[in-house]
Amino acid sequence: MAIKVGINGYGTIGKRVADAVAMQKDMKLVGVTAHSYSFNTEAAKQKGYKIFAVSDESENELKANGIKPDGNFQNLLDEVDVIVDAAPRKIGKENIGAFYKPNKIKAIVQGGEKHETTGVSFVAQCNYDKAVNKDFVRVVSCNTTGLCRTLDAVNKKYGITSVHATMIRRGADPWDIYHGPINAIVPVLEMPSHHGPDVQSVLHDVEIFTTALSVPSTLMHLHSVIADIKKKPNVDDVIEMFRSTTRVRVVRNAEHLRSTAEIMEFARDMGRLRGDMPEICVWQEAVGLTSNAHNKLLYMQAVHQESDVIPENIDCIRAMMGFKDGLKSIKMTNETFGIK
Amino acid sequence: MAIKVGINGYGTIGKRVADAVAMQKDMKLVGVTAHSYSFNTEAAKQKGYKIFAVSDESENELKANGIKPDGNFQNLLDEVDVIVDAAPRKIGKENIGAFYKPNKIKAIVQGGEKHETTGVSFVAQCNYDKAVNKDFVRVVSCNTTGLCRTLDAVNKKYGITSVHATMIRRGADPWDIYHGPINAIVPVLEMPSHHGPDVQSVLHDVEIFTTALSVPSTLMHLHSVIADIKKKPNVDDVIEMFRSTTRVRVVRNAEHLRSTAEIMEFARDMGRLRGDMPEICVWQEAVGLTSNAHNKLLYMQAVHQESDVIPENIDCIRAMMGFKDGLKSIKMTNETFGIK
Amino acid sequence: MAIKVGINGYGTIGKRVADAVAMQKDMKLVGVTAHSYSFNTEAAKQKGYKIFAVSDESENELKANGIKPDGNFQNLLDEVDVIVDAAPRKIGKENIGAFYKPNKIKAIVQGGEKHETTGVSFVAQCNYDKAVNKDFVRVVSCNTTGLCRTLDAVNKKYGITSVHATMIRRGADPWDIYHGPINAIVPVLEMPSHHGPDVQSVLHDVEIFTTALSVPSTLMHLHSVIADIKKKPNVDDVIEMFRSTTRVRVVRNAEHLRSTAEIMEFARDMGRLRGDMPEICVWQEAVGLTSNAHNKLLYMQAVHQESDVIPENIDCIRAMMGFKDGLKSIKMTNETFGIK
Amino acid sequence: MAIKVGINGYGTIGKRVADAVAMQKDMKLVGVTAHSYSFNTEAAKQKGYKIFAVSDESENELKANGIKPDGNFQNLLDEVDVIVDAAPRKIGKENIGAFYKPNKIKAIVQGGEKHETTGVSFVAQCNYDKAVNKDFVRVVSCNTTGLCRTLDAVNKKYGITSVHATMIRRGADPWDIYHGPINAIVPVLEMPSHHGPDVQSVLHDVEIFTTALSVPSTLMHLHSVIADIKKKPNVDDVIEMFRSTTRVRVVRNAEHLRSTAEIMEFARDMGRLRGDMPEICVWQEAVGLTSNAHNKLLYMQAVHQESDVIPENIDCIRAMMGFKDGLKSIKMTNETFGIK
Secondary structure, three states: OOEEEEEEOOOHHHHHHHHHHHHOOOEEEEEEEEOOOOHHHHHHHHOOOOEEEOOHHHHHHHHHOOOOOOEEHHHHHHHOOEEEEOOOOOHHHHHHHHHHOOOOOEEEEOOOOOHHHOOOEEOHHHHHHHHOOOOEEEEOOHHHHHHHHHHHHHHHHHOEEEEEEEEEEEOOOOOOOOEOOOOOOEEOOOOOOOHHHHHHOOOOOOOEEEEEEEEOOOOOEEEEEEEEEOOOOOHHHHHHHHHOOOOEEEEOHHHOOOOHHHHHHHHHHOOOHHHOOOOEEEEHHHOEEOOOOOOEEEEEEEEOOOOOOHHHHHHHHHHHOOOOOHHHHHHHHHHHHOOO | OOEEEEEEOOOHHHHHHHHHHHHOOOEEEEEEEEOOOOHHHHHHHHOOOOEEEOOHHHHHHHHHOOOOOOEEHHHHHHHOOEEEEOOOOOHHHHHHHHHHOOOOOEEEEOOOOOHHHOOOEEOHHHHHHHHOOOOEEEEOOHHHHHHHHHHHHHHHHHOEEEEEEEEEEEOOOOOOOOEOOOOOOEEOOOOOOOHHHHHHOOOOOOOEEEEEEEEOOOOOEEEEEEEEEOOOOOHHHHHHHHHOOOOEEEEOHHHOOOOHHHHHHHHHHOOOHHHOOOOEEEEHHHOEEOOOOOOEEEEEEEEOOOOOOHHHHHHHHHHHOOOOOHHHHHHHHHHHHOOO | OOEEEEEEOOOHHHHHHHHHHHHOOOEEEEEEEEOOOOHHHHHHHHOOOOEEEOOHHHHHHHHHOOOOOOEEHHHHHHHOOEEEEOOOOOHHHHHHHHHHOOOOOEEEEOOOOOHHHOOOEEOHHHHHHHHOOOOEEEEOOHHHHHHHHHHHHHHHHHOEEEEEEEEEEEOOOOOOOOEOOOOOOEEOOOOOOOHHHHHHOOOOOOOEEEEEEEEOOOOOEEEEEEEEEOOOOOHHHHHHHHHOOOOEEEEOHHHOOOOHHHHHHHHHHOOOHHHOOOOEEEEHHHOEEOOOOOOEEEEEEEEOOOOOOHHHHHHHHHHHOOOOOHHHHHHHHHHHHOOO | OOEEEEEEOOOHHHHHHHHHHHHOOOEEEEEEEEOOOOHHHHHHHHOOOOEEEOOHHHHHHHHHOOOOOOEEHHHHHHHOOEEEEOOOOOHHHHHHHHHHOOOOOEEEEOOOOOHHHOOOEEOHHHHHHHHOOOOEEEEOOHHHHHHHHHHHHHHHHHOEEEEEEEEEEEOOOOOOOOEOOOOOOEEOOOOOOOHHHHHHOOOOOOOEEEEEEEEOOOOOEEEEEEEEEOOOOOHHHHHHHHHOOOOEEEEOHHHOOOOHHHHHHHHHHOOOHHHOOOOEEEEHHHOEEOOOOOOEEEEEEEEOOOOOOHHHHHHHHHHHOOOOOHHHHHHHHHHHHOOO
16 A cells, blocks of 8 residues: 655755655655745646645636646645655744644654754664654755765764864755855854754764855755774775765766766766756765874765755655665665666 | 667767657667767666777777777768767868768768858758758757747748847856856857858848857856847737747746746756757747837747757758658657657 | 035945045045944945944944944934935935935935936936036936947947847846856846836937846846947947047957956956946957948947946036036046046 | 066966065066066056066067067066066976076966975965075965965964865956856865875975865855864964964954955955955854864865965065065065055
């Protein structure tokens, strides 16, 4: 019996989770909500997704543009087992109280919400078990997901004493024409930034400090990581470790994957839906170890902010619905994304 | 009997024509050439395309990266009816003389070559018939294709006296990390620019002057067009005319398609391969007519430089191989691209 | 006896007008207002400008950051003959009613206000006389100023029948980190755009239609202009005409002034304050005439949005205070800016 | 008796050193070389600098554009005590052998040359004494200068065990329209990058590892630094230390100096020539200390790649000519730049 899933909030994350749910054999996409009319809605309609208007205003706007909604928000809630809430920051928390608890449906919220909202912050390969049979779980943000995937692997193999990551963030998503900067580098003026503690909501015992800044690019974030580690491996070992970590892809200069732009082009060339790259990409030539008394591991990774959390949402749905085998869920999900 | 097609030059245009050929029921993609190893080649291999090394050096580089070529350039030439040459500017002309004529195979070259190279410059909806049974045809550049599609429609319906187009060009393709400008507007310092005469290689009787400049964006070109026309329509007529023109899409503010970025996002959302938008996009709200004695039509259109010429290459193959029904070819091609 | 000038609104325009007033022998900068504390205020203090707090809140914020205001807004109003209001759009109009009229002081507002606010829209070389002895005058926007300077010259010499200008606008000012687009071309979806009628608020008898769009650059606007003219000159005549027009600079490929970025660098190299280029820059190689029955003049010009209206504000002050010789005022102003 | 200085290579660095030399009371700018004609040369001429053609070809190009050279390269060499060579990478080394040694004149080369070229790599506040009376000295690159200024202060006060710096580099200089990336983050695929050892050419005993990447911005570099230190200060101490370090400026959120763009705007507002900011800018709110067993200091700084090395060149000239008091030289230089 397929898990019945609804999507509330049909933006960057919501629309991708909808497509991903539609691809899973053990899930059924009941429908998505629409707050207003836009090309997003038009594309959802073309794909045959059911569209539920969140208000009378929404319904009128949709109708005025030739789209007849398949129902309202309550109609959607009535039909689902679990809702993936991809509404803007803080709204997810409100929706749990206002709609999901009263309707007795499970819900996933995204990384814009606080850890305390659900008490469980999720990255499938780090802590799948914690979400099993839970009612409310938070899938962490793109940056936190990216750091957790690689740091968890490093920590398990080499033991992390302390980590510092500088996060060079894309200024806005590709479709966003309103936000800048056009020509500046903009540091986040808190030190350390909030991303470190957020990693610890998943990897409790990893000491991490983060620095963040924004740049005029729309494609991916890039993380420059330095980790004090307990064991001293050689570089080839580390590369091999990343290569064997799920949802991490080692990319190489030899392939001309020298930048975030070329990684995105590769995703387009591979025929990935929307040109997405949900794997965290670690540059082979940018893995280094300090040649001295201290054991410091350095590496750089690219994070596709639009898509890396999408497989996590899928695994999280399964866990919450009682599917206990995390490795199997990850494998099932990966296959639908074309991730090896 | 399927038309056997080879692709020489597996870059921005070549890789797209390969995918498009592979989608046509009446064509067979024999294979593509590789000059060097890169993620392009890796993606071609994943798709199962046969790869032909253009030189011993290419062969060695491919092998060193785990790809065994399926043959050399001559092997490819031996198996094809027609080659689509998407090599860099001027190489197409050389290849006709050096390879295609001696091997008695037909060839399409791209807009980087001069009109004189083939004597026929092609845009399917403007002059399909001219390419029928020809051995060598030039598919014009992205900008020329974009102008021809809309101006041909305007000219046929309202009669053009004179046109001026300002072409705001993307500075580099999305994957190109080497070219700028990062923060400047760069005019083409020739007046009028060469694009006007190039339009006339297809639309012989349209008087057109063009101005061109580059901006720090990677997504699409934008054309600002003003045409002196003989008849005086109203704006709704003009919009309806564009709406009924093939490979032209009227986009609207109401859909939040307010920029080149949002158009590209829509293409990704629709599930188009690589997020391509081969249709020329005319903004409904940017169609205007001057309210005076002179009949001047103004409009703005966006041109996806990576993909608008791809359907033209497909139709051109058919025409050159003797398929005489241009409208039918356009329809067949459109269906495979999801163009209405 | 020096004209006593105050500046209200110490942003992009206000701070430049302040510096310009301080450079004029026949003017005295009484002071500038501060709404909040920032590096702007810090720089004003370093220059020794008197700073007037617009509210108690402003005063407190300034004091908290170590700046003791020299008085409040009323104190400034009490001491000036004329105020240059460079407040945000629509506030200028409000300020006339609330402060300048009641205090019987003259005021200049900027191009963000409507023509009707003052009844006189000003570009010194086009209509200096209209501002003589007026109480309230509007100095038009950067784009309108740029178009008026060159079109007035063209119209006087060759007679304009009709003009179309495509205005490629910088997305945000250099210091503005909040506005985009980062990677898109964004058309203004009104056709024609409002800039055409605004030119006509100065050049009443020039028929003009405009198209506007924004690009990810911060430096200058670029205008692509096509004018139907009555006489048929040769290109050298036109270039010579622009060369002899005040506040217009003909720039050349031979000087490597091939882009807005290089023009800005030249301004920095010349030692211009803030690297400003108040002259409208016309590219010599981008002046063209159509070789046919129609007399169409094409040219491209760059407009430094931060500074081209500054000399206009200075001349406007003189005119409003009764200085009748426009040509002499322009010459006086130009000398202080280093404009030949 | 003034030190007679010539400048060879009149680009980004050369033109700034020329202006700086012209401002020093104890120096005389003999002239600058020109390789070709451009707006650079035009601005030099306007400033009254003597221009020396490096070849007959240069001379002809200058004459064709209305500039009569004041002599050739040998004429310049005959008149100077010291030459500041700001030629492209590797040419400086060649010029020492071909011209400066044979002509028995002293020479400074820039950071594009290797340390071995001169044996002395110079940052005034770190090792002024090493350049005293030397014939050939290398002033290190903008990034190395920036790291040396702050790390030297940290090391002297708190003792550095190990440093990691991630260097977010501007993709191209503001005037450079040819280089990208337009929309990508491009890592330097060597780990650690070459910048670390370069810092050690000045600060021999500081262990440092660096990671570098480029972004689509033209204004400044930004460094994210983490230093393992021996003592444990509090944050206010560290800020005070930076505040009292010469050629370092502490900038604050309260001043709205939140980005590289606003720092550059502040430099323009202060009336700095070309809008330069030769001081390294450390963000007050981005200084942090880890709250744990390890003593780790984190900070972020902005580096104006066009100008931070200019005061170093001036001090280096004095040192090489025998002026022994480094502190006094730094003070003299700072005063002419308006650095407190």
